Amino acid sequence: MAVRVRDMMTTDVVCVQPGASMRTIALVLGRYAVSGVPVVDDAKHVLGVVSEGDLLHKLADGDGRSATADRAKRSAVTAQRLMTAPAVTVRARAEIAEAARLMQEHRVKRLPVVSDSGELEGIVSRGDVVKVYARPDSWVLNRVERLLMLDFELPHVRAEVRGGIVTLTGKVRFRSSAVAVRRAVGAIEGVLHVDDRIEFDADDLSPFALHTD
Template sequence: MLVKDVMMKKVVGVSPDNSVRRAAEIMLTNHVSGVPVIDDAGRLVGIISEGDLLRRTELGRGAIADLGGQAFSAEDRAKAYVKSNAWRVADVMSRNPVVVEEDASLAHVSGLMQEHGIKRIPVMKKGALVGIVSRADLLKAIVTAHQDETAPGDEAIRRSISIRLSENTGLEGKDMTVTVIDGVAHLWGKVDTAECRKAARVAAENVRGVIKVVEHYPEDGP
């Protein structure tokens, strides 16, 4: 599944010349945590989010006081003052936002969100803004995802589980045996840790046709 399959195509944005108050109103009205900033030529020039508004003087916590004085340079204190007091979106927004192409994978988007600690990413196509992808969109993809398609029959299920166990599960190289009887998957082998055992169970459960997983590890006896 790609970004273009789950992204929000109706983009709600603000102008760099809009007020911070207006940006906050748009976020509240549309139930979003951030909006792209788009100039008069339709170009993406930044993004303004809840995080950009956490140190506003309207909240009664001036940024200069929060910086703690001596530990920060005059330039840092000046930037913080602008961030907490400016009324124009252009002065408060985050410039050079992380963006993603519409044909990018959801795994790539998830990685970017984790790496940069962000909730929403503008989606581009040939330099133009065409959508927004958010954490909520990734959750929707999880809800609508289907289990792997597997040919009917216990042997086909067994082969599919074996393949799954070798795919970045932490179980690579482990001496494991899989048997499937009437849709019940039996896992055998020397798997020492609880997390590895959990990974094996999850890998088996994610194969279509598996109705139950039974674990047989050394302490249980084969």
């Protein structure tokens, strides 16, 4: 079972409105020990994100060679002008791997979680994503066993988990079944590696395999 953003996100989100001053933003970041906050309107629609990095643009001394966007940051006095927009967001139903991809692609540390209409529902951070890979072995084993029994119906395939490494043993009829199991187990959050020792009776993936109607 894939871990979704809704399983890891924080729902008690600190945010500011577009008219918030720099002083207000700085106080909020310091008081709640966060490095960035969403900027929302009265209907809780996410307009952008303002971060410590955005504040640094304002505080930095210009040398006349900075980009237009940087100069705009330094002249900003409210969250609406200081924020990075549009915000990179994610849906609560998305898999946590999608959140990780977005963070890496856009080089951000947090993602506002929004509804289909753009309303703020929570926030997910890099720390939340990393927690997925610190799952206890017992948690991972439970997910693997459920996968084997419910999804593949393979009671003769057994799993052992140590340090996030899953060892699969047992026997199936076709090689394709073993390959499918290995891929599915490897996609479970918290699995660092799959040691596939599953045996099979027939190699149906071989180009020399015989197929009969």
